[in-house]
Amino acid sequence: MRSVGIVTPQAMHFAEPLPLRSGAQLADYTLVYETYGTLNADASNAVLVCHALNASHHVAGEHADRPGSTGWWDNLVGPGKPLDTDRFFVIGVNNPGSCFGSTGPMHANPDPQAQGRPYGADFPVVTVEDWVDAQARLVERLGIRQLAAVLGGSLGGMQALAWTLRYPERLRHCVAVATAPSLSAQNIAFNEVARRAIVTDPDFHGGHFYAHGVVPKRGLRVARMIGHITYLSDDSMEAKFGRALREAELSYSTQAIEFQIESYLRHQGDKFSEYFDANTYLLITRALDYFDPARDAGGDLAAAFRPARDTRFLVVSFTTDWRFSPARSREIVKALVDNRTRVSYAEIDAPHGHDAFLLEDPRYHGVMRAYFDRVATEVGQ
Numbered sequence: 001m002r003s004v005g006i007v008t009p010q011a012m013h014f015a016e017p018l019p020l021r022s023g024a025q026l027a028d029y030t031l032v033y034e035t036y037g038t039l040n041a042d043a044s045n046a047v048l049v050c051h052a053l054n055a056s057h058h059v060a061g062e063h064a065d066r067p068g069s070t071g072w073w074d075n076l077v078g079p080g081k082p083l084d085t086d087r088f089f090v091i092g093v094n095n096p097g098s099c100f101g102s103t104g105p106m107h108a109n110p111d112p113q114a115q116g117r118p119y120g121a122d123f124p125v126v127t128v129e130d131w132v133d134a135q136a137r138l139v140e141r142l143g144i145r146q147l148a149a150v151l152g153g154s155l156g157g158m159q160a161l162a163w164t165l166r167y168p169e170r171l172r173h174c175v176a177v178a179t180a181p182s183l184s185a186q187n188i189a190f191n192e193v194a195r196r197a198i199v200t201d202p203d204f205h206g207g208h209f210y211a212h213g214v215v216p217k218r219g220l221r222v223a224r225m226i227g228h229i230t231y232l233s234d235d236s237m238e239a240k241f242g243r244a245l246r247e248a249e250l251s252y253s254t255q256a257i258e259f260q261i262e263s264y265l266r267h268q269g270d271k272f273s274e275y276f277d278a279n280t281y282l283l284i285t286r287a288l289d290y291f292d293p294a295r296d297a298g299g300d301l302a303a304a305f306r307p308a309r310d311t312r313f314l315v316v317s318f319t320t321d322w323r324f325s326p327a328r329s330r331e332i333v334k335a336l337v338d339n340r341t342r343v344s345y346a347e348i349d350a351p352h353g354h355d356a357f358l359l360e361d362p363r364y365h366g367v368m369r370a371y372f373d374r375v376a377t378e379v380g381q
Helices: 128-142 155-166 185-199 217-231 234-240 260-275 276-289 293-297 328-338 354-356 362-378
Strands: 011-016 029-036 046-050 089-093 149-153 171-177 312-318 343-349
Touching: 011 128, 029 128, 046 155, 046 276, 089 128, 089 276, 089 328, 128 155, 149 155, 149 362, 155 171, 155 234, 155 276, 155 293, 171 362, 185 217, 217 260, 217 276, 217 312, 293 328, 312 328, 312 354, 312 362
Parallel strands: 046 089, 046 149, 149 171, 171 312, 312 343
Antiparallel strands: 011 029, 029 089
């Protein structure tokens, strides 16, 4: 199958303040985004893709500024692929608070008292709902009154769900993959340990490390290692690494790398610390923690989803995903069924754990292709 080719990111500036759920506001901000495919005459074939924790607007194709940098969902999005860019106009947007171009902690704080210094730890706390509000403004600026679908996996799936609650009239379909209606206590605990690793790094400097010319890489490495463990299933780790040693013999050291799994996690941590921003990690994991639409409805998830009655849903989960387990997806499905909302549910028996939503499993892609074929027919594509 073909790729969308080389893609150049675009930027859209917003002078109108963005009110945030915290009561603060983002006074002046820019969103970076990419588009793939062609918007049809009545602007009815647009699909918004919401990104997960460490992803960005670069959903598909090759990044114009980084040769060989393939989009994080390139196996799903492109000509002839399950989300077919010969039929759909696909939008990938980078959320505020990220570190991939949209206004975030590394950008200059417009507050006069900041004297042009980066926001750092002073960047306002953002939520899933705040991101959706920002995305809605961008979609409106693009001349799209109603999206054919909003699609997301993991944290992106939470954003897709939030779209149906905040702007139910502005999308026809919600495709939520490997996600949950809220984080479990265990998931919040993992996020907190990762955040403590970052903020206790001596190079963190209270979040204002930019001024010191350093990066809290040690904390970022540990945070990524913790996170990465939760993205993989026990079976996939066992199949890939087992108890394989890095060297032929044990070194009997508490400091050396003995096992291949240790080497892999350190490699992932090292790589992550070179490109991801520590303040962004804190912001995004906290947004994950805060997402809980049932809380605004007295703990009743079905009541929370009542505004979405006219939206059609596809919910997908993976059997070995213990971070966002199928049981959590079934909670979403039950809430929708209780409201007599049209919903399709697929539980894919895949061995890969949470990361399965990023991989090219034929059953998973078959479900996605069939669903988007239906959406395409509906909008005359």
